[in-house]
Amino acid sequence: MKRFMIHTVLCALAVALWGCGGSNEDDPQPAAVSITLSQESVSVPAEGGTYDITVTTTGKEWGAYSNEDFITLETKNTAAQSGTLTVKVPANPAVESRTGTVFVMSGTARKSINISQAAAQQSAYNAPDGYSLVWQDEFDSGTELNADNWTHEVKPSGWVNHELQNYVNHKTPEGRLVTEVRNGKLRITALKENGKIYSGRVYAKVNSGWTYGYIEASIKLPKGKGTWPAFWMMPVNFHSWPADGEIDIMEEVGYHPNYVSSSLHANAHVHSNGTQVTHEMLCEGAEDDFHTYAILWTAKEITTYVDGKVQLYYENKGKGRDDWPYEDPFYVILNLAWGGDWGGAQGVDESALPATMEVDYVRVFQKK
Numbered sequence: 067m068k069r070f071m072i073h074t075v076l077c078a079l080a081v082a083l084w085g086c087g088g089s090n091e092d093d094p095q096p097a098a099v100s101i102t103l104s105q106e107s108v109s110v111p112a113e114g115g116t117y118d119i120t121v122t123t124t125g126k127e128w129g130a131y132s133n134e135d136f137i138t139l140e141t142k143n144t145a146a147q148s149g150t151l152t153v154k155v156p157a158n159p160a161v162e163s164r165t166g167t168v169f170v171m172s173g174t175a176r177k178s179i180n181i182s183q184a185a186a187q188q189s190a191y192n193a194p195d196g197y198s199l200v201w202q203d204e205f206d207s208g209t210e211l212n213a214d215n216w217t218h219e220v221k222p223s224g225w226v227n228h229e230l231q232n233y234v235n236h237k238t239p240e241g242r243l244v245t246e247v248r249n250g251k252l253r254i255t256a257l258k259e260n261g262k263i264y265s266g267r268v269y270a271k272v273n274s275g276w277t278y279g280y281i282e283a284s285i286k287l288p289k290g291k292g293t294w295p296a297f298w299m300m301p302v303n304f305h306s307w308p309a310d311g312e313i314d315i316m317e318e319v320g321y322h323p324n325y326v327s328s329s330l331h332a333n334a335h336v337h338s339n340g341t342q343v344t345h346e347m348l349c350e351g352a353e354d355d356f357h358t359y360a361i362l363w364t365a366k367e368i369t370t371y372v373d374g375k376v377q378l379y380y381e382n383k384g385k386g387r388d389d390w391p392y393e394d395p396f397y398v399i400l401n402l403a404w405g406g407d408w409g410g411a412q413g414v415d416e417s418a419l420p421a422t423m424e425v426d427y428v429r430v431f432q433k434k
Contacts, residue, residue: 099125099173110183114157119179122148125172134166137181158183159199192358192374193280197431200279201271204427205252210236211245211268218245219267219401229294229406230414231256231265238264250426254402256293257420267401275302275397276430282360284426285316287353288402290418293320294409297359299396308336311391314344315370316359320421321412324352326359328370328378333388345370345378356426368392400425 104120121128127145132138136156143149153168168179191199203215211218218235225233237243238259245266246253256265283297299313312331318324329337329344336342349357349372360371370377382390402423405414 097124099123099175101125101128101170101172101175101177103170103177103179105179106177107180108153108155108182110155110158110181112158112184112186114155114183116155117153119151119153120148121151121170123172123175125175128170128172130168130170132166132168132181134164134181136164137166137168139168153179153181155181155183158186159202160186162198191429191431192282192360193429193431194362197280197433199429200276200432201430202427203252203270204250205247205425206250207247209247211247211252215270217269217272219269221267223263227403227406227408228410229403230292230410231263231402231404233267233401234264236266252400252425253422254295254400254425255420255422256288256402256404258416263404263419265402265404267399267403270398270400270428272397273302275299275395276432277393277395278363278365279430279432280360280362281315281398281428281430282358283315283398283400283428284356284358286356286424286426287318287324287326288418288421288423289320289323289353290415290421291321291412292405292410292414292416292418293421293423294318294403294406295423296399296401296403298399299361300399301391302395302397307331309333309388309391310394311396313361313363313368313392313396315361316372317408318352319409319411320415320418324349326352326372326377328361330368330378330380330392332391334385335389343378343380347372347375347377349373356424363392365393398428398430400428 102122108117129144130139130141130151138154140152158164163185164183166181170177219233220235221233223230223232234244236245240259242257244255244264254266287295295318297316301310304310308331314329316326318326325346326349327344327346329342331342357373362369367381369379403409
């Protein structure tokens with residue numbers, strides 16, 4: 067009996083050792099995981115598109131990621147051997163094509179999908195040849211300005227130019243909006259609340275700005291005597307005015323409707339002594355519809371435009387910083403003032419309040 071038990075135990079141990087430490091070339095090995103895609107490349111037009119790709123794997127599950135921020139992915143049935151990968155590519159704002167890659171994974175297997183997108187046609191924008199879009203806000207998402215891009219000025223009435231409005235961050239003390247994003251537009255509204263006038267003044271990329279470029283905005287101006295809307299620029303590294311310069315791309319005052327002006331301010335040309343560089347022109351319907359206001363700013367010259375027509379031209383004459391402080395980064399400003407030295411030169415009409423300035427987009431292009 068004992069001999070039989072020992073024999074049985076030895077046989078069992080031998081089988082265990084064979085199973086744990088032995089090898090047999092005839093034993094079947096696990097099959098490598100494979101991935102099959104319904105397409106391995108996507109050509110996207112400049113206006114963008116959405117593409118559904120079927121993913122099939124011999125593994126138990128799968129996933130996907132992209133190496134480019136402009137590519138958005140959605141996945142369905144990733145815990146199964148077959149599912150759908152949706153690739154979304156927005157419109158390409160640049161005048162150059164762009165590429166990216168989507169990677170699909172299952173176990174140790176990998177497959178890639180090459181994404182290529184055509185460049186935007188130059189005619190989609192008004193920038194000169196050789197200029198590429200570097201920043202834009204189309205105001206097509208959310209209800210508030212993106213805090214990464216825009217900064218609100220907060221100042222009381224009388225802060226500058228004897229203007230009557232109080233600039234606030236986003237809303238009045240009672241919660242009425244002075245800046246909001248609605249229906250693809252930025253709206254800046256001047257209004258009266260409890261005997262005070264409130265409005266908005268916002269800065270784009272106030273800490274960095276841009277040096278040189280083509281900058282354009284599409285704006286519908288407000289109506290009413292007392293309004294003073296502006297699209298302009300100030301230096302990032304500001305120390306004193308007018309020594310550091312000021313660039314006014316577009317200004318209008320409500321008592322002189324539809325006449326828009328551009329001005330440049332520096333030590334050598336400033337309105338306080340009547341030497342400012344300025345030009346005014348009629349823009350029919352400026353208060354009834356959107357019109358484009360732009361600047362082409364280089365190291366040699368500044369030209370401003372209204373609907374593509376030259377408004378103001380000024381050349382760098384090589385006379386130094388007093389005449390040309392426009393070689394440093396400047397940031398974009400949009401604001402709606404009420405009254406003040408110019409806006410209130412012929413009085414104000416509070417029956418015009420609330421008054422709203424609307425901005426369809428702001429775009430910045432630079433030369434490569």
